[in-house]
Amino acid sequence: MASVKPVVVYPPAVDGGRRVRVDDQFLGIAYGPLDIAEFLRRAGIEDADEAYVAATGLIEWRGGGPGAWAADRDGDSA
Template sequence: MASDKPVVIYPPDQEGGRRVRVDGKLLGRAYSVRDVAAFMQEAGLEGWDEMDVIRSGLIEWRGGGPEAWAH
């Protein structure tokens, strides 16, 4: 299933990590909104923080929103 948004956060895995995909490239696993913000900064969105991640329309959250980290 393809997303029309450039960032996809996948459902939490057994360890509570969520895969992060930006522009089709898997960047790694996030364990918090802070981790997602760090990935966004690495992708070129400098200055992004947790609130930017929570409010962003660029992100498709699968398996729960920014508050879901437990499997």
């Protein structure tokens, strides 16, 4: 069984994409939790899905959690 390494999801870019990294390996740009789930499946976590991404302690979220996907470009507040 391979050891599981922490996943880092960086803050959203202007286009809403978030860089995803494990150790020194860049996995890609995610535009939603399903993208992260796919990266995790490719890394060997076969049961990864959107619920897993939202709940796992394996992911270190930077600049917002699993619901943050768009950079605030104009400072709007509701």
